[in-house]
Amino acid sequence: MAEATAFAEFATSRHGALFRYAYLLTSDRGLAEDLVQEALVKTYVGWHRLRDPNNAEAYTRRAITTTAIGWWRRKSWRAERPYDDVPDQPVSADDATARVWLWRELQKLPPRQRAALVLRYYEDLTEPQTAEILGCSVGTVKSQVSDALKKLRTRLGSDVVLKAGVTE
């Protein structure tokens, strides 16, 4: 009963943040909802091993990420979708259009690269923390982030939006 209460507190307090993370990975509310639900079920089942809410958060994010990667391999949600609202080229770095463009291009990245970017640039995690969640080495995180930014620069034009993309 105490475990269920502790889990309920964790899930209630972190559900919003976990959903947003899942949404940034998938860009689909329904998939994000399913991902979070599945990840929280896994966390609940393994709660007695986690104990610390900090461990639970990292575990749940890892479950979201690995589940998303697994679904991405099997399912068709990576299929490209038409975006009528996207202009031909971004206008400037300050323009909202650039953010729309970048969002669309982010969705074309493989999930592991997208996850690395989200963890580093949205969650502000360090490279070791990102590696922990992705279940890989720090070197792999560096290469995933570097490759992702390189793709974005190529697609969007480095002069326009991602001038400082690889610097820390």
Next chain:
Amino acid sequence: MNDLLRDTLAERAAGTEPPPLDLDGIIAAGNHRAARRRTLGILGGAVATAAVAVGGASVLRPRNEQPQPAHPGPFTPRRATFALGNEIHYGSEVISVAPHKVTAFVQTDAGFVFLNADNAIHVADRAGVRSLGKSAWRLTADHRGNLVAWVETHNDQGESVVYDVAAGRELVRTPIGNKFPKYASLAHGPEIVALDGNTAYFGTLDGLYRWDIRKNQGELIAKVSTIAVRAVTAGQIVFQQPLEQRPPAVSLAVAKTVSATAPARFSGQQAFLSPAARYLFTETDDALISIEPGWAGPKLYEVETGRKIKLPYAYDSLFFGQWLDDDRFIAAGKRRFSEAAETDLLVVTAATGAVKVAVPNFSKLIFSTTPPRIAPFALPTGGPIIDLAE
């Protein structure tokens, strides 16, 4: 560092509101999965492994469509409650729903459900506010329990919805009786008349449906207009008499079945029965009725005897809030002769009509000059206090 990337991610994350957390479903699925693992651990073998793979998908999103047992919830006690701007005042506790402004709300045992200025439905509790992603004109709740109901209006039909706030899921969604006729302008759209325990009453275009929420099925019990039946509590139905008439339709009967022969012993438009149907409070639809006919004004009755209970003279406008129990209810009273329209939140003892001021001058009974002319405060009836200017 890349500000654009950060901004893009932050903007997208902030722009998506999390859905309700289905905590019961997650725990149920987790328990189910853990129990199966224990069983499979005994069975072992490849067949068992395959069963996990297949069964795992089936429990991903369990859907128990039954209403949950009535465990005491965090908001089970009914208190002197009102909403003002972006705050819900629950007794001495203040729950902020900023940046939303509450225009109408109800209380359930699991939390408050409110409409904002865009008529979007939200749930508020001590953990915060979440949008249900739906909209409605008004909300309906029972005296107790976790359920709330509303009608969603689409181009060609309306849908009656019953939602379990504690479980965070819909129990009923049906378009039954609410197909809109082509090229017709409806004087009164479909409504949820009442939630009464595990029964919902839908005021549809075809008539009054009684809906068994547990079985998710119902029956048409009276071919009457959407507004003919005003309330149902403890199996007692408040309906206009005669059944077919145009508004204001203020003669009301209370009976266990809707019939053309039940005597009209009460008067009013909006009707609020006490939890055991012992008392009936009525008021007009229009908060500022311009020329007051005899039937206008709040009224309080003892249902069994039809006795009219005198309300305090000190207040010239009285708006029902909710029943605290079968003997007392809260109401907002505008002080008679107050030029500033000072309004008190009151606790009214039904048997005598005696009032006790719970919150003095909590708001003013004033209305804007442009529509929608709704009062600056709301009470937990599910609808706004509105000046129809008719």
